[in-house]
Amino acid sequence: MTEKQALLFDLDNTLMDRDHTFRSFSTQFVKDFLGHLAEDEALLVVEDMIVRDADGYRDKDGFFAELSEVLPWQTPVSAADIRGYYDQNYSGHGAAMKDAVEILDYCRERGYIMGLVTNGKKDLQDGKIDLLRLRGYFKEIVISGEAGISKPDPAIYRLALDRLGTSAEQTLFIGDHPVNDIWGAGKAGMDTIWLKRNHPWDERLDVTPWRTIDELDELKQIL
Structure with missing residues (x-):
């Protein structure tokens, strides 16, 4: 394998604990809008929102429309x-x-050039990056x-490589989503490291990660 000079990271559920x-x-949200609920009822609504959110892979407009319809409002929102x-x-959370x-x-410290590739609205993702004080690394x-x-x-991966000034062969991608991170980066020619989180591996994918990790600190042994 070509020696790596650069690392590209995903943000949500890779560097940020989504x-x-x-x-x-x-x-x-439940505290602010559904304060009339008993504590146990409020906890159930939080769990329901987490399930409906599908780890952020729901269309946001559809998700918000659904919440507007199904949550136990006192006054509709x-x-x-x-x-x-x-x-x-x-972003503040x-x-x-x-x-x-x-x-x-x-x-x-080891001299890697680093970049970040993330899906989302610019202002929202920028807010997360700045809250976590990550911008200076990239x-x-x-x-x-x-x-x-x-x-x-x-x-989008090729765009990131162009901006970094490195080739796909020189760059390693680290992310949690089998399709959005590992398959996409692999199709752009990069070796990848899959951080196992909420998404099971899809055996139908024609790309496989170079390495698989359960925690980010495992990168030390790999790099």
Whole structure:
């Protein structure tokens, strides 16, 4: 394998602990909008929101419309108002993944060029990156909402490589989603490391990760 000079990371559920973030957001949302519920009822609504969110892979407009219809409101709240609340508050609940900052420091000390590729709206993803104080680690940050291309389209990875100034062979991609991260980056010619989180591997995929890890600190042994 070609010696790697650069590392590209995914954000949500790779460097940012999205599970923690969405649960924290949902808990605050239920407290703010459904304060009339008993504590056990409120907890059930939080769990229901987590299931309906499908790890963030739901269309957001559809998700908010569904919440507007099904949640046990005292006073109904529109999908547009839920979106407004989400856009204003979600990023503030962000938490770094276990070992994320330590591993970024480790990689920077060893001279790797680093970049980030993430799907989402620019202002929302920027808010997460800045809350977690990650921006300074990356030479380039590519956000789908700004680029006009989304993962797993290999073009978004090629855009990131162009901006980093490295080839696919020189660059390693680390992410949690089998299709959006591992398949997409693989189709762009990169070796990949799959961080196992909420998504099982799809055996139908014609790309496989070079390595599989359960925690980010395992990168130290690999790199």
